Each structure stands twice: as C-alpha cells, then as structure tokens.
Amino acid sequence: MTTKIVVSGMRPTGRIHLGNYTSVIKNWIKLQKTYSCFFFIADIHSLTTNLDNIIKLNYYTKIIIKEWLATGINPEKSNIFIQSHIPETFELHTILSMIAPVSWLERVPTYKAEKNAKTYGFLGYPILQGADILILNADYVPVGEDQLPHLELIRELVRKTNTVIKKITNSSIDVFKEPQPLLNYHKNILGIDGNKMSKSKNNTILISDESEILFKKIKKIKTDEKRINISISGTPDNCNIWKFHEIYSNIKTKKKIKTECLTAKIGCSDCKNILYKTIEIKNKTIIKNIKLYEKKEYYINEIIELGSNNARKIAKNTLKTLKDKLNIL
Missing domain, CATH: 1.10.240.10 (Tyrosyl-Transfer RNA Synthetase)
Structure with missing residues (x-):
C-alpha cells in the first residue's frame, strides 16, 4: 500500500442499490488494496436536497456503513468516518468560500439544472466538496466521467487559492496540491423502468x-x-x-x-x-x-471513531498550515 491518499464519499439518502455497488463500492474495494483510503458518509451534503427526509438520516448513516462492510470495505485497510465529525472541514469550507467566485458556482451543471433547491448551501455544494477533499490532502479522487467537471472546479479553486495565498504572503510554496481524478470506467445500470437507477425515482434494486x-x-x-x-x-x-x-x-x-x-x-x-x-x-x-454487523453496534461505533480520529489528524494539520499562512490565530 502506498501513502497516496484517496478520498470519496456517499450521501446517506437511502440504502445502497446495484448502481451504487457497481459504480462506486466495487471500485473502492480495489482501491483500498493500493492506497490510503478515506471513505465518508456525506451527511451534511445530504441536507442540500434531502432536508425533508432527515428523520431517517441517522438510520441511513449507520446502515450504509454496515452495507459497506458487508460488501467488502475493510476498516483495517480503509478509514471510514462521518463528514459532520470533522469540524475542520467546515472551517476550511468557510475560508474557501471567501476565495471562490460566485460565477464559477453558477456554471455548475447540477446547479443550473436544479429549479427548486437553489439555496446558499446548494450553490456552495462544490466548495464543501472541495473542503472534504482538500482537508485530507487527497492525492486522488475516484470519479466517473460525468463527475470530472466537478473535480475540475475544485482543481481550479486549488490553483486560485494557492495563487492568492502566495501573493499575499510573498511565498512560492503551494498550500494545497491539485487532486487527480481516478477514472472509474463502468457500465451504467439503468433502473427497472429503463431510466437511470436512482433512489429518488424509486426504480432501484437494492443489494439488501x-x-x-x-x-x-x-x-x-x-x-x-x-x-x-x-x-x-x-x-x-x-x-x-x-x-x-x-x-x-x-x-x-x-x-x-x-x-x-x-x-x-x-x-x-x-x-x-x-x-x-x-x-x-x-x-x-x-x-x-x-445482519451480522447489525448485531455489532459497538464495533461500528469504534470503526467510525477510529476513522474520524485518523481523518482529523490530517485535517488539523492541513487547517493549521492554512491558518498560519492567513495569520488566523
């Protein structure tokens, strides 16, 4: 295993379906054999479009982690944590928000296509995604071809942030490195109705x-x-x-x-x-x-705590480096 870091997450908006499994989970299982992987439940991200369904947020957060383990994600090889357990992410998100131009966010295809959920959080969704990745100093992010524009926006933000900070600190050293895409080529699975398999369309086949x-x-x-x-x-x-x-x-x-x-x-x-x-x-x-993991709630909590602690060790160092550059006490 290399020390290269891979970061990826999944929103807890429903149980894992075959589309999630073939396009994401199977790839994660391969990646954990080679890289230092950090896989997280993006619970805060889920609020951008799933605020009306938060009554199940806690349940989906835990059951998805159990499903990860049940399919082959190994906590001895991968760090599993919950997004909201890393407070440094949200501090970095705030700082990056001071640098990111609004026009960049308004051109994101998902924002332009959405007609109902145009909140401040939805507009800033890509910046929070960037914070998730950059706070852990990620080298790679596994993505499908359709997600490349999102990652490229984050890479643009890295370049702009590095330029701004080097200018105001009269330094030649970059604060962040540009995360590289790990393209995941997979065959798309359609739902039972012939459309894209999606929890929101109720056309899924679950692994459970x-x-x-x-x-x-x-x-x-x-x-x-x-x-x-x-x-x-x-x-x-x-x-x-x-x-x-x-x-x-x-x-x-x-x-x-x-x-x-x-x-x-x-x-x-x-x-x-x-x-x-x-x-x-x-x-x-x-x-x-x-069913075996459902009987091991204490073990699941231990995995989350360990993964969160490992993530926070990196996150604290990343944030300190940035705040030192910006003279933030």
Whole structure:
C-alpha cells in the first residue's frame, strides 16, 4: 500500500442499490488494496436536497456503513468516518468560500439544472466538496466521467487559492496540491423502468433486497422493446437485462445468453430468471453479512471513531498550515 491518499464519499439518502455497488463500492474495494483510503458518509451534503427526509438520516448513516462492510470495505485497510465529525472541514469550507467566485458556482451543471433547491448551501455544494477533499490532502479522487467537471472546479479553486495565498504572503510554496481524478470506467445500470437507477425515482434494486422482492423487481425490468415475442431474435445491446448480465454473469453464461438471444432460442422471461438467480446468490451473502454487523453496534461505533480520529489528524494539520499562512490565530 502506498501513502497516496484517496478520498470519496456517499450521501446517506437511502440504502445502497446495484448502481451504487457497481459504480462506486466495487471500485473502492480495489482501491483500498493500493492506497490510503478515506471513505465518508456525506451527511451534511445530504441536507442540500434531502432536508425533508432527515428523520431517517441517522438510520441511513449507520446502515450504509454496515452495507459497506458487508460488501467488502475493510476498516483495517480503509478509514471510514462521518463528514459532520470533522469540524475542520467546515472551517476550511468557510475560508474557501471567501476565495471562490460566485460565477464559477453558477456554471455548475447540477446547479443550473436544479429549479427548486437553489439555496446558499446548494450553490456552495462544490466548495464543501472541495473542503472534504482538500482537508485530507487527497492525492486522488475516484470519479466517473460525468463527475470530472466537478473535480475540475475544485482543481481550479486549488490553483486560485494557492495563487492568492502566495501573493499575499510573498511565498512560492503551494498550500494545497491539485487532486487527480481516478477514472472509474463502468457500465451504467439503468433502473427497472429503463431510466437511470436512482433512489429518488424509486426504480432501484437494492443489494439488501430479499429473494421475493428481488424476483418481482427483476421481472419488471424493461427489455428490448422490439422483441414482442420469443420467435423474434433479440438485440442484447438494446436490452437492460443484458447490461445486468454483463456485470453480474460469468463469461460462460454471458456467451450462452447472447448467442441464444440473437438466435431467438431464449425468451426474455427465462433470461430474467437466470439473472435473478445470479444476483440472488450475491445478495444473500451481503444480507447475511449485514445482519451480522447489525448485531455489532459497538464495533461500528469504534470503526467510525477510529476513522474520524485518523481523518482529523490530517485535517488539523492541513487547517493549521492554512491558518498560519492567513495569520488566523
């Protein structure tokens, strides 16, 4: 393991679904083998768009950590903590807010697209993201291609902050380093309605779905719309079930399914049944692990405390360095 630091977080707005697992968690499991990883529950971030649902915030915070552990995030290799437990992050956020131009924030695609939640916190969301990353002196941030603009804004902020501080202190030393992206190339999983899998759209398949619920959800997944009966050959690339098979099924199964779909030897219902059995095996293992961690509340609290302490050691040093430069006592 290198001393290079990786920082990434997840908002506690609902339980982990297959989209989260394939695009984020599986990547984290790989990264923890190579880097010094800090994975956090972004509880304060969740308030920007989930303020009406805070009654479940505490529950989701804890259950998601248990789900991380159940899927393979190892607390002996990764630091797991809660965003709100690192007060230095919010002090840094305030300082960075004094430097970041408002025009930079107004051009962020998610801000321009949002029509209802345009609060001060929503506008400043990228600055808080930057503080989460910079307070831990991160070398890398795992991102998908769609998240690169967000990271680039943070990198711009680093350059501007370094320039401002070097100018006012007559120094040539940068305070912050620019975090580099660790691109995570993954196949997107759509929800059971054919749209992007999202907790807000209620179209998810959870890693904690028991067999009966899982079966019902998989049966609802949209397939190739042009294949109206089994006698018509299918087009796997146009079928959401096939996208699941690409991720979850083994090579032999994928080859068989693709060949039989193209030659009209397998129907969509049978294809869904095979997928169900594959995911069911995975889910059963995860569910079993979750139930074990649900009996270990003291252990979960210990993990959070240890991860928070390790994060704060770095955070305190980062903040002190910055405040010394700015003559803040």
